[in-house]
Amino acid sequence: MATHLGFLRAINLGATRVFPKDDIRRVTEVAGFENVQTHINSGNIRFDTRMRARARIEHAIERAYAADRGFDVPTITFRADEFAALAADAAALSDENPGLARHYVYLLKDELDAETSELVEARTTDAGRMIVRGRAVHALLQPGYQDGVVDPLGAARLLGVATNRNLTVVRTLAEKWC
Known part of the structure; x- marks a missing residue:
């Protein structure tokens, strides 16, 4: 049995996606997953499963969530070892870029192709830059970026199905669950 972490997209936004x-x-337990834990109310889950295929895991979870909630809940999963490596890479990247105002990690359902990766990384401005690393894309935001702007570099629309967490949450989840 392997441990996985899941990240739910677009939940608890307004009254209709609670x-x-x-x-x-x-719902995750009813869907057959074991040792389920959650972290804060923003769609972070940890679970164990005998399933191996990520697409099969995500499909089973998404189907259960849609049946229970009545709306789609895109879910992005990583094995615990994958997420631990992602978190270590994020921490190193942050250390290599001192003075950041914010570091967000976009977690992707699918890895970007080379052309899209280039487009994302080309979104560099005075506000910051994007760095693509597999199924993680890092938004490294400089002091003075427009705080409160959801996508200050205009790159999120290029990422496909994705959700983001700040570096603090990524580190916390890796320490807690990996």
């Missing part, structure tokens, strides 16, 4: 963490845990 999915409290206790319900996330319950």
Whole structure:
């Protein structure tokens, strides 16, 4: 049995997409996953499964969530060892870029092709830059970027199905669950 981490996209946004963490845990367990845990109410889950194929895992979870909630809940999963490596890489990248105002990690359902990766990384401005690393894309934002702007570099629309977490959450989840 392997441990996986899942990241839910677009939940708890307004009154129509409510999915409290206790319900996330319950539905994930009903779907057949074991040792389910949640972290804060923003769609972070940890679970064990005998399933191996990431697409199969994500499909099973998404199907269960849609049946329970009545709306689609895109879910991005990583094996615990993959996420630990992603978190270590994010920490190193942050250390290599001192003075950042924010470091967001976009977690992708699918790795970007080479052309899209180049387009994303070309979004460099005075506000910051994007760095593509497999199924993680790092938004390294400089002091003075427009705080509160959801996508200050205009790159999120290029990422496909993705959700982001700040570096603090990424580190916390890796320490807690990996």
